Every structure is written in C-alpha cells, then in structure tokens.
C-alpha cells in the first residue's frame with residue numbers, strides 16, 4: 008500500500024513537468040490574444056484577458072497562475088468559440104467518449120480474440136486472414152480509409168449518417184433511447200473504421216504473446232500432467248498470454264477520449280479530436296492547451312493503471 | 328604462498344564488493360548484496376588458480392573485479408605490484424592488454440555481424456599500431472594456435488559449433504599476448520567431448536605461453552584436473568585456500584569436503600563417505616552470523632553461530648576458515 | 653513384452669520436418685525399462701534423448717515431428733494389459749500421461765507456471781487423475797507430497813508461487829507433482845543439469861529414496877556420466893539418433909565396447925584418478941550436423957578405429973554378452989565384417 012501511495016505521489020511531478028513543457032512550447036508560439044485586436048468588437052477585451060491570464064507577467068508566474076486557474080475549472084478563453092475553454096471542451100466530451108469507449112472496447116476485444124485464435128490455429132485460413140487484417144490496419148492511413156468509407160457507405164449507399172446532429176433533432180427533448188439511436192446512426196461508421204484500424208495492433212500483439220507462451224516449458228509441464236488440451240490452453244496459456252496485453256490495454260486509456268482527430272474531422276463529428284484540429288487552425292492556444300492536458304492526464308493515469316493491473320495479474324510483481 | 332614476491336603476478340588483498348539494493352524511483356539504499364566480502368589470494372606467473380563455489384558465491388564478481396570491469400568497494404588488486412584499483416583509468420587502459428577474459432557462453436559473446444577475422448583483430452586495432460598486413464598475419468597465427476583453419480577468418484560466428492566458438496573466444500583473448508586471463512566457466516556450456524578438447528587446449532596454451540589463469544568453475548573435477556592452487560568460496564568469503572593437493576587430498580574445511588563428496592564420479596563402484604549438505608546457500612543480503620557456513624554445516628557448534636572463524640594457515644600455504652580445522 | 657520390463661521401445665523412428673530441412677532425430681531406437689529399476693540414458697546434446705522421452709509421453713512438438721515407425725509397449729500394472737502407446741487414442745493416453753508415466757524436465761526455473769501457486773499445480777495433477785477426490789483431499793495430498801520431497805514447512809510453502817522458491821526447491825516441487833499420482837515410470841530429463849552439485853546430490857538422493865518408497869521405474873536422462881554411474885542399473889548410450897551401446901552399469905564403465913562410449917569416458921577429468929594437467933584422450937572432431945549426417949556408421953568420422961566398412965554401411969546391433977549390446981563393426985563376427 009505504501010508503494011501505491013508513493014507511486015501516486017510520483018504522478019504529481021510527472022504532471023507538472025509535462026504540463027510545463029507544453030506550456031513553454033505554447034509560450035514560444037507567441038501571445039494568443041494579439042490576434043484578437045483585428046476584430047473591433049473584441050479589441051477592447053484584449054488587455055483585460057491578458058491581465059487575467061498573466062500575459063503581463065513573467066512566464067513562470069504565468070504558469071503557476073494557469074495551474075491555479077486550471078484546478079479551479081477556469082481553463083482560459085477560447086478565441087475561436089469566444090467562450091470559456093472549459094465549456095467548449097466539456098461539451099465535446101460525451102461524443103468523443105462514446106466513440107472512444109466503443110472503439111477501444113471493440114478493437115481490444117476482437118483484436119485479442121482473433122489474435123489468440125490465430126495463434127492456436129497457426130497457418131489456418133483464419134490465421135492468414137488475421138495477418139492480412141493486421142497488415143491492412145497498420146498500414147492504411149485513417150484519412151484514406153475514412154474517405155473511402157464516406158464515399159461508399161454515406162454517399163453511394165447511404166447506410167449511415169455523418170455529422171451531428173440530424174437537422175430537427177433536439178437533444179434536450181429526446182429521451183435516452185432516442186439519443187442513443189441518434190448517436191449510433193452517426194457514430195457507427197467511424198467506430199467501425201477505427202475498430203478495424205485499431206484491431207491490427209492487438210491481433211498482432213495477442214498472437215505473438217500467445218505463441219510465445221505456448222512454447223514455454225510450463226505448458227509442456229501442463230501437458231505432461233495429462234491435462235486435456237483445452238485446459239492447457241484456457242488455464243495455463245491464456246492467463247500468461249494476457250499479462251502483457253493487460254498492460255497494453257491500460258496504456259490505450261488515452262484513446263478513450265478523442266485520439267481520433269482525423270476521423271472526427273472527416274466525419275464532421277464535433278468531438279475533442281476535431282476541436283483540436285480546429286483550434287490548431289485558429290491558433291486557439293488555450294483550447295489546445297486544455298486538450299493537451301486532458302491527454303497528459305489520461306496518459307499518466309493509464310500508466311498508473313498499467314502498473315496496478317500488472318500486480319493484479321502477475322504474482323511475480325508486487326506493490327511492495 | 329610464502330614464496331618470493333617477484334614471482335607473483337596478481338595479488339588480491341581483502342577485496343570487497345557490495346552491490347547496493349535500491350527500491351523504487353525515489354527509494355534509497357535498502358541493503359547490500361555482499362557479493363565478495365574480504366577475499367585475498369595470489370597468482371604466480373604461469374600458475375592457474377581455480378575458483379569454486381556454489382552459484383551466487385561471488386566467483387564471477389571476483390573475475391570482473393580483478394580486471395576492473397566493475398568498481399570495487401574496498402581492498403586492493405595488485406597486478407605486477409601496481410594497485411590497479413587505485414590508479415586513474417587512463418593509466419590503467421594500457422595495462423588492459425595484459426589481462427583478458429574468456430566467457431562462459433560462446434554463443435552470446437561473439438558479435439554475430441562480424442567475421443571471425445574481424446572479431447580476433449578488433450583488440451589489435453584498439454590497442455596496437457599494427458599495419459593491416461601484420462594484423463592479418465597475427466590473426467592467422469592465432470587461428471592456428473587454437474587449431475582453427477585460416478579460411479575460417481572470413482566466416483561468421485553462426486557457422487561454427489559451440490566448441491569452435493569457444494576457440495574463437497580464446498583466440499581473441501590471446502590476440503594481445505596477455506600475461507593473465509580470467510576464464511569464467513569456459514567449458515560449462517559445452518558438450519562432454521568438446522569440454523575435453525577445450526580443456527586440453529587451455530592447458531597446452533598455458534604451458535606454451537606461460538600464462539597465468541584465474542579459472543572459474545563449479546565442476547570440481549575440472550578444477551582438480553587443471554588448477555595449481557584452489558580457492559573455495561562460500562557467500563563471498565574464502566572457506567579454504569591451498570594447493571591442488573591441499574584441497575583434493577587433505578581438505579580441512581567441512582564445506583570443501585561436502586562439495587567433494589557431492590561430485591558424481593563415473594565409476595559405479597567408487598565408494599566414499601558422503602556429506603549430504605542440507606538446505607541451500609543463504610541470501611548474501613543477510614548472511615548468517617558467525618561462520619557463514621554454520622547453517623548448513625553438519626559439525627556446527629554454538630561457537631560457530633557467534634564467532635567468525637579467521638582464515639588460518641593450518642599447513643604452509645594451506646589456509647582454512649574453520650574453528651575446528 | 654519381457655516379463656521383467658515395464659516399458660519397451662522398439663525400433664523407433666522420429667523425423668522433424670522443419671524450414672531448414674529434414675532431421676532424422678531418431679533412427680531405430682530401442683530400449684527396455686526394467687521394472688523398479690533405473691535406466692540411464694546418456695549422450696551429448698542433440699543425440700535424441702529428449703525426443704525419445706517425449707515420444708513415450710506422446711508430447712512431440714506438432715506438426716513438425718512425426719513418428720515414422722516403431723512401437724512403444726507399456727505394461728499397465730492395474731489391468732495387466734500390454735499396450736502400444738503409439739496406437740492409443742489421445743483420450744486414453746491422457747490417463748497414462750502424468751498418471752502412470754510422469755516426466756520432469758531440465759529447467760526447474762521455467763517448468764512451473766508462474767501465475768499459479770505450487771499447491772494449485774500439484775492439486776491439479778492429482779485431481780485430473782482422481783476425479784472423485786475433493787479439493788480438500790487434493791490439497792492434503794499436495795502438502796503430503798511436498799513433505800515427502802523434503803520441503804520444510806509444507807503447509808506454508810504450498811501457497812507459494814514458484815518465483816518464491818529456489819531452483820532446487822522448484823525441482824523438488826516438480827518431483828512432488830510427478831509422483832503425486834503414484835506413477836509406474838518417472839522420466840527425468842536432465843533433472844539436475846541446471847543445479848549446483850550440492851543440490852544435485854540432494855535431488856538424486858531424493859529420487860533414489862522415493863524409488864524405493866514408491867516402487868517405480870526411472871528413466872534418468874543426462875549427459876553426465878557420473879550421475880548415471882551412481883544412480884542407474886542399466887545404461888543406454890546414444891549418438892546421433894541411435895542407441896550405440898546398452899549394458900548393465902558396471903559393464904559400461906568397466907568394459908565399454910563402443911568407441912564412442914570409450915571416448916566419452918576418456919573425456920571427463922576425474923576426482924578419483926588422473927594427474928594434474930594430464931592430456932585427456934577424449935574424442936576428436938565435433939558432432940556432425942543432424943541435417944547432413946555422414947554415411948555408414950554415424951560415428952566413423954570421429955572414430956580412431958574406423959575402417960573401410962564403417963564408412964559405407966551402418967553396423968547392426970549385436971549382443972556380445974547377456975544384456976550387453978553394441979552397434980559397431982569391431983564387434984561383429986569376422987565374416988560379416990569383410991563381406
């Protein structure tokens with residue numbers, strides 16, 4: 008337990024260093040508010056905003072000011088949306104989360120299953136198909152695949168919708184079921200594409216992990232005991248093969264929240280990914296920073312989770 | 328061992344090596360692995376000293392310390408009367424060519440992307456100013472020395488068997504005409520018939536080139552066959568030290584006796600008193616008090632649990648660390 | 653089958669089909685395992701010791717390995733039946749594997765599953781062959797077996813994971829697991845090669861004790877001549893997929909007939925005799941590649957006595973005294989030698 012607390016305390020400096028680096032990088036780009044002077048309606052606010060976010064002070068003070076504000080929920084002002092960043096970002100979370108969770112769950116689940124299946128049926132048709140899928144998923148750029156999907160399933164053969172929401176759909180009036188259906192119709196295609204693309208890595212990883220384990224001495228021992236092959240595989244091989252995969256799973260945590268900027272942009276989904284691209288175009292630094300910090304936090308927690316999971320699945324690793 | 332000092336090539340005095348155990352990212356030192364704990368010995372010119380002991384007793388660590396491959400914690404290593412542990416590394420560098428090492432694993436100690444010729448010539452390039460012609464000549468000489476053929480120089484390590492790779496390792500170690508070689512279990516990874524060939528080769532080379540060896544092995548039969556004197560280690564400490572005859576004909580330490588009685592002898596009718604040691608070697612992080620061997624010693628008394636036995640000379644040149652030797 | 657044998661391997665041929673080529677790993681291997689005795693199998697690496705053992709267990713790696721020919725007869729003491737293991741359906745084989753014939757392996761560090769306690773792994777072996785037994789009884793059996801193999805505080809250690817034990821202790825656990833079902837044959841494939849001599853002595857002593865206690869046959873596979881000299885009753889010497897000599901232990905060590913056996917014995921320095929830095933006669937040359945074995949007698953390129961016939965024709969097996977057979981032209985009758 009002691010170790011766990013220490014491990015969590017260690018997250019603090021990691022977080023500070025990562026955010027500081029991001030902050031410094033943005034400082035190098037320049038003052039985010041200068042661009043606002045062109046707009047006569049906003050010009051008057053420039054000085055006020057600069058004062059609030061510490062642009063009249065030295066960068067170090069500004070960083071700590073930013074940090075303080077960040078924890079208060081004041082994430083800055085989006086010059087693109089002309090609203091507080093916090094509101095802009097929070098609005099985008101549900102759709103990205105829905106897509107991210109669905110895609111992560113599906114691609115890991117099917118990826119691992121297929122990988123293990125093909126390891127157990129080496130050189131079968133399924134194995135070759137899995138290898139092809141890996142190759143396809145890992146070499147195909149997502150924008151190409153996305154545009155292709157758009158062309159076939161939305162334009163030529165309109166099976167799915169794009170963009171959110173359907174004109175005339177009022178989320179505030181819909182019940183949960185209607186909302187789910189509405190989300191589903193729009194998100195199905197991108198989720199499908201992301202799943203196919205994302206599966207490749209898991210197939211390959213699970214397959215090689217399982218193959219490695221099947222060659223271990225203790226599998227031979229299990230067989231030598233007289234255990235039926237399915238027990239050998241399920242009880243002895245699977246659990247060991249899953250150990251490295253579980254860690255990989257935790258490390259995909261950041262993917263749950265919009266690591267699909269290109270796909271979101273192609274399918275006009277207003278999620279965090281698209282927000283990032285848009286903010287990049289508009290040099291909306293405070294939005295970018297908030298977006299980045301979310302990723303940093305997820306990566307850090309993913310790592311912690313990976314460590315903890317490791318100790319759960321592998322008795323050789325202890326928290327002590 | 329009380330001979331004229333000018334005969335001594337390597338002298339080790341009270342050598343200590345502790346490996347600190349660190350935990351966590353910010354964790355401090357939580358203890359020490361006392362890998363080598365006050366070891367002294369001498370190797371004369373043209374002599375083979377054998378180092379034996381169970382796994383983890385510190386054999387490899389001593390081998391690396393005397394070549395200064397790892398920093399020591401305390402003590403002295405005198406090569407030709409000069410303390411190599413105290414000198415600047417830049418001064419030590421030219422001395423390195425006098426001291427070489429042969430590894431246990433002939434498979435991983437050769438770079439798979441270099442030809443045999445390149446592997447053997449490498450130390451010559453680093454340490455000498457030989458011309459390409461001279462180097463080539465030396466490589467052929469060395470290959471012949473280890474009974475390989477000149478055309479082998481152009482081939483790669485994977486084309487060779489374990490025994491041949493070990494010969495290549497030996498040729499590389501001999502390239503700079505060293506005077507002292509550490510051989511860390513050079514034959515344990517080989518097949519029985521190949522072990523015999525490499526053993527013969529090492530003995531032959533040692534005699535012809537007048538080399539001194541620190542020969543590490545866990546097989547006492549090999550030590551008996553090759554070594555002029557023997558050092559028996561247990562948990563980083565010397566248990567017994569003497570000539571081949573001292574150790575194999577009149578060993579005085581119960582640990583040495585137990586080791587000897589555990590060696591399988593290829594004769595179904597060979598009879599002897601067996602001392603079957605109970606238990607296993609304790610952790611070097613927290614070694615037993617008193618005599619470190621007392622937890623497994625069949626003759627241990629209360630005294631052994633509290634008093635550390637000193638290494639006593641029981642006969643000229645025969646040292647034993649046991650209260651009752 | 654001979655009444656005194658529990659296992660007879662007859663003319664076993666096993667071939668591996670690999671990407672690098674075809675390896676005839678076993679080429680007519682035959683040996684008998686006498687009841688309640690220990691057969692020592694010696695030879696250098698790659699000669700086929702493990703492949704023979706795995707053939708008995710029917711655990712050869714698939715799909716590369718194929719049994720081309722041969723029979724492995726086993727006498728089931730419970731039913732008195734003689735069965736050819738190679739013809740047995742897999743279902744039936746599972747009742748023999750780990751139950752009537754158990755096997756332990758060379759690497760104690762990796763032979764146990766790291767994610768289950770040693771107790772779990774022993775209980776599993778017990779339960780699979782005694783389906784009527786309760787979990788609790790199986791656990792008691794596991795503790796009893798750990799005690800039998802000399803693990804201190806077995807009630808506690810039963811819940812240890814393998815990584816909490818040393819190599820010697822893990823090998824004891826392997827033995828406990830193998831013997832938990834009271835097998836008739838224990839196949840020990842280099843059980844002490846990875847261990848220190850002191851621990852090796854403990855393990856060998858333990859195996860001898862348990863053999864008396866349980867009354868079983870042991871196939872002791874090793875490359876260490878010393879190990880078989882003091883622990884086996886009969887010896888089979890293998891070279892390149894063949895048994896080159898078989899004899900009672902004393903004859904092998906005091907009167908070896910095959911030049912390979914002789915060479916092996918002359919390769920090892922000895923504690924009981926021999927002088928300092930003496931030349932070891934040994935065997936010249938090295939093992940030929942298994943992909944490309946020499947013609948004739950497989951040993952002839954390294955044999956000091958080889959003559960013309962050895963280079964072209966494989967010698968047959970001849971019995972030179974009761975229970976002592978050798979495959980060597982030097983020991984066939986004069987007339988067959990020069991025909």
Ligand SMILES: Nc1ncnc2c1ncn2[C@@H]1O[C@H](COP(=O)(O)OP(=O)(O)OP(=O)(O)O)[C@@H](O)[C@H]1O
Nearest residue numbers: 346360362381382383384385386387388389545611
């Ligand atoms: N780099 C290291 N860090 C920490 N401990 C070490 C290190 N190297 C060796 N040790 C420890 O020092 C002790 C002696 O190790 P060493 O390798 O010298 O033993 P050895 O006698 O050569 O054993 P073996 O017969 O297994 O080769 C062991 O307890 C080992 O775990």
Ligand SMILES: Nc1ncnc2c1ncn2[C@@H]1O[C@H](COP(=O)(O)OP(=O)(O)O)[C@@H](O)[C@H]1O
Nearest residue numbers: 668670677696697698699700701702703713942
């Ligand atoms: N999985 C395998 N694939 C290919 N060849 C193998 C395999 N296992 C064993 N062999 C070959 O079979 C022969 C006998 O091997 P083995 O029985 O393991 O020897 P050992 O006597 O050392 O136990 C060797 O030539 C080896 O190369």
Ligand SMILES: [Mg+2]
Nearest residue numbers: 386387388511
């Ligand atoms: Mg070592």
Ligand SMILES: [Mg+2]
Nearest residue numbers: 701702703841
């Ligand atoms: Mg083997």
